[in-house]
Amino acid sequence: MARFSETTRVTAHEIISRYPVAKSAVIPLCHLAQEQDGWLSEEAMTHIAELVDCTPAEVLGTASFYEMLKLEPVGRYLVNVCTQLPCMLLGADELLAHAEETLGVLPGQTTPDGLFTLEGVECVAACTEAPCLQLNYRYFHRVSPGDLDQLVSELRATGRTTVPTKSNDTNDIPHHGTLARVRQHIPAEGRAGNAPPDVNIEPPWLADPAAPASGATTSGGS
Incomplete structure (x- = not known):
């Protein structure tokens, strides 16, 4: 499309x-x-x-500024393994190597069936739960190689997983591209509406410091 x-x-x-x-x-x-x-x-x-x-x-x-926007095709499931220091100290190196072996691809590559794209990523802001993995930006914490194998196996079979996730209560993993479970809806009264009218008032920080403030009296005033 x-x-x-x-x-x-x-x-x-x-x-x-x-x-x-x-x-x-x-x-x-x-x-x-x-x-x-x-x-x-x-x-x-x-x-x-x-x-x-x-x-x-x-x-x-x-x-091109945003990592989450992909300018080339990726798989249905984007597997992001955190490679920052806290995760590395707790086994992310081994987890990424295991992902490469399980999926048969290197970071940046997609499996031949088009299901999985593997990436090593920078910090995903869950350092206390290392090692961390994101699957289509749904968080999985303290992931073991066995957890990864289970994720891959279940998603290949059903598109769902029983591995606990911190960001999806239903265990459904939408296809890549669907960042939110529910599209953001903004009520009519909360929308931006029309642009505000131009106001031709000089900002106070540009005013002449020697000029008296509006409403102020001069030295001879009463």
Whole structure:
């Protein structure tokens, strides 16, 4: 899929309507494109640029800054093994090596069946629960090689896992691209609405320090 589908386009316009300036919707639209296709293609970035009236280069410049936005196809399940010091001290080296052996790929590669992409990542902010693993950005703490084998086996068979996760109570692991279990909904009264009117008042920090403040009296005043 190159551009937004009809259904996704409706959602895209709803997202854009939340912002006073359409270009502010670039990041959520990138997530929307990735939710549709699993990654962010050049065609999708071009479509986003058309929707928010900017250039594809501006969309690419934004998307390329964020690790969670993928500019190349990845597997249905993205396996991120934390490689920072606390996790390494508690076995992340061995866990990553075991993942390479179990999946038959190196970090940055995808299994031939297209199911799993393996990555070594920087800190996932759960150092007290090392070694940590993220599966489509759902957290798994204190992961053993046996836990990893169970995850891979169960996901291949059913798309679900019984391995405890800290971020998904149902044990369903949505396909890569779906970062939230429930799409964010903002009630009408909470949306940004129209841009605020311009106010032509000089900011106080630019005012002449020698000038008296508004309402102040001069030395000869009463």
